[in-house]
Amino acid sequence: MIFEFKFNPTAYRTQFRETFNHMWGKVLKQRNYYFIGGAIITALGIFAVVGKSNFGYLFIFISFGLWYWGCRLHLHFYDNRKKYERNIEETISNYPADGIIIWEFQPDHFIFKDYRMETKMLWSVFSGYRMIGKNMVLESKVGIGYSLAADEIGKEDFEKVITFLNTKTKKLTT
Known part of the structure; x- marks a missing residue:
């Protein structure tokens, strides 16, 4: 065959955007887990500190780590998406009309x-x-x-x- x-530039953009989003889907889920986990542990830490427990500070410290890693994944995703989009547009602009x-x-x-x-x-x-x-x-x-x-x-x-x-x-x- x-x-x-x-x-077709439109089809090319669509193909590679869908592929990029598919490949990065697991990273985005992981990022969300870090943010949700950080929020839950922060809430537990605040309740523990209000309840006069020193473990609350440990929870808050751990939650900062989770927030930090979630933000790093978030920034890493968007930096790579910008590079990917730039490469897509460069390829399209270099492609001959015929x-x-x-x-x-x-x-x-x-x-x-x-x-x-x-x-x-x-x-x-x-x-x-x-x-x-x-x-x-x-x-x-x-x-x-x-x-x-x-x-x-x-x-x-x-x-x-x-x-x-x-x-x-x-x-x-x-």
């Missing part, structure tokens, strides 16, 4: 071509694929991922790709 289509993307699914290998690179990888190199929203992300064991949206090739062809991928690699869960 060979799919050739023009580069840029073509080619996805080729062969029985023994996968080929991806665009204006920057051309890769040919054996199916054994891929750890699997995952669905993130309406996007399929093909993940390799060497750190390179490929994202394909159903809107780029059409729903019927997208389903054919998923059926083919099920024979070559496994579907990864979140």
Whole structure:
């Protein structure tokens, strides 16, 4: 199967924003746990201090640590999101107006071509694929991922790709 289509900046932004949010979802949950835990332990500490217990100060000290780590994760997430957004916009601005993307699914290998690179990888190199929203992300064991949206090739062809991928690699869960 060979799919050739023009580069779509809107689809590109959507794909990579959804992928970024998916990959950082666990960090955001952890951040929320730190904030909630910090709030609960702060309340316990205040009640203990009001009740004349010295353990309250220990609770308050621990809660400051939780708040600190929650804030660090929060800042780390937003710094990385800004960098990621900047990289997305840079890629879009550098893409030629007539840029073509080619996805080729062969029985023994996968080929991806665009204006920057051309890769040919054996199916054994891929750890699997995952669905993130309406996007399929093909993940390799060497750190390179490929994202394909159903809107780029059409729903019927997208389903054919998923059926083919099920024979070559496994579907990864979140």
